[in-house]
Amino acid sequence: MFSVLPLRAIAFQCLFLLLAIAIEAAVLHEGLKLPYRKSVEYAASINLLSTAIGWLIFFSIEPLVPTNLKFQLINCIFFDQWSSGIAAWIIFAGFVTFFISFLVKLSGLDLLKLLLQDKEEKRSEQEIQADKSKRYQNTIRARKNAREGPSRANAVLIANALSYTAILLVLFIRIIVPADIRL
């Protein structure tokens, strides 16, 4: 019963996660001026989150897949046989995955910031803000939003694009490498 193990999938997932975390940490460090440790932690959190959500989506869609598509899925997973019918679906799914993972990572980053905010920090921020006049505060906030909002989304978008490129490159190398010396 336990002779067939998804060890290759696990190995690939680990490799892709490490790749993505390394690349995205570098991008976040550059783009958001975060310290090294923080950028690695953030990159790890958002990538793990998007992977986990990806699995949950897979498990919720899998029972709904019609039998014909299920055969093709089994063919892909066990035998790496890609018919042209499913290849189109995979490319489409790749696009969807890219944008969903971008949204998940962006909102994940917001959530993480909210979650990791220290109470002291929040209070002092509030005190400082109370000292300032409302108009001044508003202009500051508007400027801050204008500066930080798009740049954060930009950084996440670039990070996501670069990590997906790296993963695609690895997949491409796997196709080139002859089957008998593969992992």
Add this chain to the structure above:
Amino acid sequence: MLEAIKRFFEQFWTQFKPPRSFSWQTLIFLSLFSWGMSLLNSVLTDTEFVQDFLATMGWFFLTLGVGWALADFKIEFLGLKIYPGPWITGALTCTFLFEGLREEFPALPFVSWPLISAAIAAVPKFLKRGPEFKVPDAKGRQELVILFLVSIILSCWFSFHFLLQDWLGDYPSILADRFDRSAFVINTASPRVSDSRGVLILNLAESIVIDELEGRSLAETELWLFNVQSRVADIEKQVLDRISFLEENVLWNLEGSVSGNAPRYTLNLQAIWQGPSSQTGGYFLQKPCSITQQPVRNPPAASPPTVSQIECNPISDLIPLNPITASSQGS
């Protein structure tokens, strides 16, 4: 003799005596005691409830004791500090929580193991001396986020494993094929032709053919062979009714072809698999059966001088249905 036993117990006690009355050793002893009583109970009386209750208490104390004992135990590996304690405690908890559901949901203990372990590992971060509840600091919260996400992914891997096992349960003939090209799975056992249910189908078909043809006259045999298409379709139906009903049954086809000239014919039975396979288009297994005429000893009057005898060869290996693509793939 008694002296020796006494000395042994004294030795044992000094070795394993709990340092304090409230310590992990006490809990382990309590669990052993519970199990001992449960065993005693099962020998002396037959009250299942008391016995189960005591055994459950045994598990409970063991889990707590092991969790406590391993609380500070860590392994350093490549600069990472790994605390195996919560994982072992989690495994014990899962075994004892889902013991009754193992038959129905074999995946449940494995899938929940990482989540329960992460929850156990998270508990100390929410406690401060007292013990009182506290909200972990930002660093602790970051660690918790990563811990929980990693444990979710681990349990997804377990679910994926069990999903694959479900598929293999529905389509066991996949196991006869090679997973060399797969990017997802490995097969630790080497594939055997006998894993393919085509073998079962061909063997059943063989016995039906022997039933129908053996001992028949040449004319009857030739009539049967003349209608081989419909006969084999009929056999296919019988065979699929006889083997256990699985989702993969619709992917199997039985076909037969006849070659040769009177009085020697060859009936070639083929079980064709059109499901997922490492060969594009699928594969087939075949079993050639030679049909010969044997003279009848002491034939009674008005019976034919010879009757058919059927001899079948062993089943072939998996043969790709589409030889052109198979050879270009180099497999």
